[in-house]
Amino acid sequence: MRGIVPVAPTPFTPDEAVDLAALAGLVEFAVATGVPAICLPAYGSEFYKLSDAERSSVVATAIKQAGGRVKVMAQSNHPSSRLAAELARRYEGMGADLISFAIPRQFALGDDDVLRYCESVSSAVSLPVLIQDFNPGGATVGADFAARLVQASDNFRYLKLEEPMMGAKVRAIREATGDRVGVFEGWGGMYLLELMADGISGAVPGLAMCDLFTRVFSLATAGKIETAFETYRFMLPQIVYSLQNLELYHHCEKRLLRARGLLSSVTVREPQLRLDRATEAHIEALNREVLKEVGRLGLGAARK
Numbered sequence: 001m002r003g004i005v006p007v008a009p010t011p012f013t014p015d016e017a018v019d020l021a022a023l024a025g026l027v028e029f030a031v032a033t034g035v036p037a038i039c040l041p042a043y044g045s046e047f048y049k050l051s052d053a054e055r056s057s058v059v060a061t062a063i064k065q066a067g068g069r070v071k072v073m074a075q076s077n078h079p080s081s082r083l084a085a086e087l088a089r090r091y092e093g094m095g096a097d098l099i100s101f102a103i104p105r106q107f108a109l110g111d112d113d114v115l116r117y118c119e120s121v122s123s124a125v126s127l128p129v130l131i132q133d134f135n136p137g138g139a140t141v142g143a144d145f146a147a148r149l150v151q152a153s154d155n156f157r158y159l160k161l162e163e164p165m166m167g168a169k170v171r172a173i174r175e176a177t178g179d180r181v182g183v184f185e186g187w188g189g190m191y192l193l194e195l196m197a198d199g200i201s202g203a204v205p206g207l208a209m210c211d212l213f214t215r216v217f218s219l220a221t222a223g224k225i226e227t228a229f230e231t232y233r234f235m236l237p238q239i240v241y242s243l244q245n246l247e248l249y250h251h252c253e254k255r256l257l258r259a260r261g262l263l264s265s266v267t268v269r270e271p272q273l274r275l276d277r278a279t280e281a282h283i284e285a286l287n288r289e290v291l292k293e294v295g296r297l298g299l300g301a302a303r304k
Helices: 019-032 051-066 080-094 109-120 143-152 167-176 193-198 212-219 224-243 247-260 278-294
Strands: 036-038 071-075 097-101 129-133 156-161 182-185
Touching: 019 051, 019 212, 036 051, 051 071, 051 080, 051 156, 071 080, 071 212, 080 109, 097 167, 109 143, 109 278, 129 182, 143 156, 143 167, 156 167, 167 182, 167 193, 193 224, 212 224, 224 247, 224 278
Parallel strands: 036 071, 071 097, 097 129, 129 156, 156 182
Antiparallel strands: none
């Protein structure tokens, strides 16, 4: 799998109920953009505010709406390896195409502990697995971990890392695993272009700009870096601003989706970051820059 794998947000009605009809529309947008897969319910989906039943309903809706036209990567995050494995098996049984899960980083774990967790969850399913390591408080897994895990779990295919200056790590992981493990950039696509020369497999950004990201990745893959930057420069200010805080990201993402005609409600489930008027205005200004490029490229046709 290569390319852009967007995380679909969880749409909520104004009273914070999950809006499955709106989610189906977002999946349809992903299909129209031609991305290879979508991911949910992840951090960018507010998974940590969803009940188990809601998480299952989100996955089921995505699978039904996708109808095989785009792969669905179901994320089974849980700090317990046993419960993460149960979720993964459930999603596999529902018809997911890939499984993803995040390494639990609430407390410090040694490399062997992390490996044991990942092997336990990966071995619970037969589907290809992507492992996310979001660890703002410390180091993330690297080449030795990937080489050990791929020997123990042959369905471990992808790593999603979210850190700056990781070009050397990408190259080391590819070499240590004989390219059996692809690395995806997971910090909103911020580091995508700098990692192209290192053999990055793609990025896992938000859904709202996935068509723009697909263009950037395709151009960069073809060696047209300068042309890729012509589009990327409209995107980067919004990316950088939104990633200051995960709850801020939810607001930026949902408001851009609304501006593109893809969402009506931009509700973020509580607890959330309440925005003042100045922050709201700045988000709208950044999103308008993105919309300029959407319009220039004629991408409005994807807004169904």
